[in-house]
Amino acid sequence: MIELLKNSIPGLRDNWDKYKDLFKEIKVDSKTVLLREGEIAKKIFFIKEGCLRMSFYSKGKDITFQFFFEGQAVSSIESFSSSQPSQFALEAIEPSTLIVVHKKDFENLQKEYPEIRTGMQEILLQRFSRYAGLFLSFIKDTPQQRYLNLLQNEPHIIQRVPQHYIASYLGISPVSLSRIRKRIHGI
Amino acid sequence: MIELLKNSIPGLRDNWDKYKDLFKEIKVDSKTVLLREGEIAKKIFFIKEGCLRMSFYSKGKDITFQFFFEGQAVSSIESFSSSQPSQFALEAIEPSTLIVVHKKDFENLQKEYPEIRTGMQEILLQRFSRYAGLFLSFIKDTPQQRYLNLLQNEPHIIQRVPQHYIASYLGISPVSLSRIRKRIHGI
DNA sequence: GAAATTCATTAACAATTGTTAATAAATGAT
DNA sequence: ATCATTTATTAACAATTGTTAATGAATTTC
Numbered sequence: 001m002i003e004l005l006k007n008s009i010p011g012l013r014d015n016w017d018k019y020k021d022l023f024k025e026i027k028v029d030s031k032t033v034l035l036r037e038g039e040i041a042k043k044i045f046f047i048k049e050g051c052l053r054m055s056f057y058s059k060g061k062d063i064t065f066q067f068f069f070e071g072q073a074v075s076s077i078e079s080f081s082s083s084q085p086s087q088f089a090l091e092a093i094e095p096s097t098l099i100v101v102h103k104k105d106f107e108n109l110q111k112e113y114p115e116i117r118t119g120m121q122e123i124l125l126q127r128f129s130r131y132a133g134l135f136l137s138f139i140k141d142t143p144q145q146r147y148l149n150l151l152q153n154e155p156h157i158i159q160r161v162p163q164h165y166i167a168s169y170l171g172i173s174p175v176s177l178s179r180i181r182k183r184i185h186g187i
Numbered sequence: 188m189i190e191l192l193k194n195s196i197p198g199l200r201d202n203w204d205k206y207k208d209l210f211k212e213i214k215v216d217s218k219t220v221l222l223r224e225g226e227i228a229k230k231i232f233f234i235k236e237g238c239l240r241m242s243f244y245s246k247g248k249d250i251t252f253q254f255f256f257e258g259q260a261v262s263s264i265e266s267f268s269s270s271q272p273s274q275f276a277l278e279a280i281e282p283s284t285l286i287v288v289h290k291k292d293f294e295n296l297q298k299e300y301p302e303i304r305t306g307m308q309e310i311l312l313q314r315f316s317r318y319a320g321l322f323l324s325f326i327k328d329t330p331q332q333r334y335l336n337l338l339q340n341e342p343h344i345i346q347r348v349p350q351h352y353i354a355s356y357l358g359i360s361p362v363s364l365s366r367i368r369k370r371i372h373g374i
Numbered sequence: 375g376a377a378a379t380t381c382a383t384t385a386a387c388a389a390t391t392g393t394t395a396a397t398a399a400a401t402g403a404t
Numbered sequence: 405a406t407c408a409t410t411t412a413t414t415a416a417c418a419a420t421t422g423t424t425a426a427t428g429a430a431t432t433t434c
Contacts, residue, residue: 056323058327059327061327063326063327065322065323065326125312125315127319128312128315128316128318128319129315131315131318131319131322132314132315132318132319132322134322135252135318135319135321135322135325136243136252136318138322138325138326138358139250139252139325139355139356139358140245140246140248140250140358142392142420143420143421144420162380162381162382163381163382164380164381164382168326169326171325171326171327172421172422173421173422173423174381174382174383175382175383175384175421175422175423175424176420176421176422177382178382178383178384179383179384179420179421180420181382181383182383182384329390329422330390330391331390349410349411349412350411350412351410351411351412359391359392360391360392360393361411361412361413362391362392362393362394362412362413362414363390363391363392364412365412365413365414366390366391366413366414367390368412368413369413369414
């Protein structure tokens with residue numbers, strides 16, 4: 001995982017001894033909260049192994065709206081880059097191995113390697129673009145169709161993520177998702 | 188309207204005689220199609236007066252997902268900037284007065300005034316950011332709540348846009364929107 | 375490995391939505 | 405002004421979803 005970052009920035013690899021201490025590997029249990037809603041994001045995570053979910057509270061309900069897997073860089077980017085309280089929480093939903101970089105260190109790295117900043121913007125744009133697609137899907141598809149889309153396009157989510165989080169992600173209740181599955185997969 | 192563009196770019200104002208022919212004002216009837224789905228966007232519009240909607244076809248239905256009003260710059264930006272066929276259509280839903288700029292001319296302007304490009308990126312980012320918000324609203328709110336949000340945050344849409352387009356925008360049928368309104372506004 | 379907790383399914387009922395069709399109201403065209 | 409078309413409402417019924425609660429299955433904890 002970290003190899004990816006290392007390799008994409010030549011200077012980083014060449015001076016690896018100088019930087020390697022900034023990348024700390026941690027292992028966390030499932031359900032470990034990595035960022036609480038309202039906190040300011042001071043870390044960025046690279047997922048080496050495992051799965052995280054991003055969520056927020058609304059009317060007494062915990063709503064999950066994105067999942068992250070191996071190879072992805074994760075933070076509440078808005079909070080991380082603006083130092084404003086995060087609107088979202090971040091939590092492990094599998095025992096996970098993460099590479100942690102602190103904001104201070106990350107900013108120093110950014111100064112030395114401006115391509116990191118570009119990469120961050122790229123990630124942000126990709127996320128927004130993804131949300132745009134999901135918005136269109138909500139406007140045109142039924143919950144059942146959205147489940148089928150997920151099955152088609154991101155089967156790993158359905159395989160690995162507990163069902164009630166998927167229900168939340170589809171904007172429906174766990175009970176309703178169970179019924180949809182019954183309708184689709186038979187009996 | 189065009190004043191806005193003129194004023195935000197000093198050089199434009201100073202050499203206005205040179206450029207003014209690139210900005211053509213047109214008046215269009217309601218229901219005029221300005222860009223068909225599948226066409227490559229070769230124009231950008233600045234709305235001086237009136238209202239447009241952006242839409243696409245899915246399973247035999249025409250789905251509206253955004254409205255544009257006075258003072259906004261509109262194009263199928265993805266198509267306009269990538270020269271790929273547009274996924275979306277653009278249509279007037281009021282008699283409208285538009286300033287049209289052709290892509291060629293716009294690109295020439297961009298070369299002379301790079302801040303225009305930045306402005307375009309800004310517009311694109313704003314639109315994505317808006318879609319992100321709408322996505323979260325779909326995931327957490329009921330159709331009725333989304334209607335109330337619209338009433339609260341963008342009452343001009345409800346005042347000016349025919350109801351069946353709003354229904355589409357909310358992801359529900361016109362019949363259902365009529366029932367929601369009855370529930371809310373009484374009797 | 376037993377107990378506790380979490381998660382998924384099912385049932386029952388209420389509420390909401392979709393669909394179709396009929397009617398009423400509003401808008402546009404000649 | 406009249407006619408035609410479009411748009412909004414209402415009704416009736418089917419389908420879907422939400423909610424609550426009970427049960428079963430799976431997982432975690434000790």
